[in-house]
Each structure stands twice: as C-alpha cells, then as structure tokens.
Amino acid sequence: MIVWLTYAGIGISLVAGLICIVVGFAGKRPSDLTLGVTLLVELYLIVQIVVSIIAPLTGNTATGSVLEYWVYLVSAALLPPLAAGWALLERNSRWSTVILGVVSLAVVVMVYRMDQIWNVQIA
C-alpha cells in the first residue's frame, strides 16, 4: 500500500461517513451529496485495488497474509455499491442515509486493517 493513498482513503471514508450520519440524523433522505461522497469512497477503493495489483510488481509487497488483505479489500469494495443500492431501493427515510454513513465508517476500519496486514503483520 502507498502511505499517502491509504491516508487519503481513510480520510475520504471518514469524512463521507460522518457527513452521511449527520445528514441522515438531520432527517434527510439520500441525496446527491450523500450518494456522491459514497461514490468517492468507492472510487478510492477501486484505485486501491489497482494499486494493490501493481505494487508487488514494483517491489512493494505485503508483509502479512496476501489472502487476508484481498478478502478485506474485495469485501470493502463491494460495500458502498450494495449500501447505495439498498438506500436507493428504499429512499424514503433518513435511515437510508445513515446506512451510507455506517458503510463508509466500516470502510475506514477495513482500510486500517488492510494497512496493518500490509505493513505490520508478519505472515
């Protein structure tokens, strides 16, 4: 993993999560803002996937379990689209916005764990 990219990803996901939770609790349904930030989180995860494929080719390899890393990364990348789909299906309530936030915060935790696996854990 590339340090600044990881920090950027955690930052984007944390901000997205907080925005969606606050806006959701304020009673707003999913909107361009909340869906937009969720999309940004997904874009970061797609970039992370590409980087994770290329990095070992340039000598940047994981110290920990590659399998565990990829399980986290793929699961994380599936979450925002699934949450957005669910939120759009039932767009009539604030809770749909809140779940967008919960998913982004889950991504924060998962990216943090991925960083641990790549840089700290010994396989």
Added chain:
Amino acid sequence: MSNTAPSRSRGLGRVLILVYGLLALAATGRSVYQILADFDKAPLAYVLSALAGTIYIVALIALLVPGRVWYRVAIVTISLELAGVLVVGLLSLFDPILFEATTIWSFFGKGYGFVPLVIPILGLVWLYINRPSGPRAAKAELVTNAAV
C-alpha cells in the same frame, strides 16, 4: 411517503440489519480463515469467533424476516450475543493470554470499536420498541387494516 407498515426491518432496523450483516461477515470470515490457517494458535478464541458469527447470522435473519416466531428468535439471539460479549469480555480481562487473539468478543469487542458491545443493547431496545403489544406494532395493524 411509502404506506408500508412499520416493522422491525424498517427505519432504524435497517441500520441494525446492516451492522449485524457487517459483524456476521467479520466474525464468520475471520474465524473461517483463522480456523483454517492457525487453529493451533488459539483454538478456543477462534471457536468463539465462529460461534459469534453463527449468532450474528441468525440475528440478522431474525431482524429481516417478519413475524412473531422470528421476533422471539431475535430476542433470544441478541440476548445471547450480549451475554457472550460480556462474559468473553470479562474472561479476557482475567486471562488475556487465553483470549489474546483479537476475536470479535475479546475485551468487549474492543478490536471492533466496541460495536459488538453497543449493538446488542441497541438491538434489544429496538426489539422492545417493536414488541407485539407496543405502539409501533399497533401502527402496523392500523396501516394493514386501512389497506384492506
């Protein structure tokens, strides 16, 4: 506004369902991986994670599927889950070596932001709000009868 009857899978229930889904994924995925990869390291802790995973999956289903039977299943499962996180949390304080592997209930779910501790409490409160004789259930009756 939709005119569907309020049930425990709507409203705040949606957030609970998502979190239980994530916890089920985390606990089951992690424990399958750990049991396959390092069972000798801490078999008790990993088996507990697998148990936790199963409980989360059942709780998830019980929150999603409507009906009184699943309502009761939800109460039992979520209570078991709360008991599990409290007992394992306490035991891991007294014997951290035995529970050293970060499993979902160790140290009251500390490794997962204490979500495993908070969410069953929220779940039980939500189930109470949605109890069959309660206000939300009465509202559901009203909507269903109005639609007939």
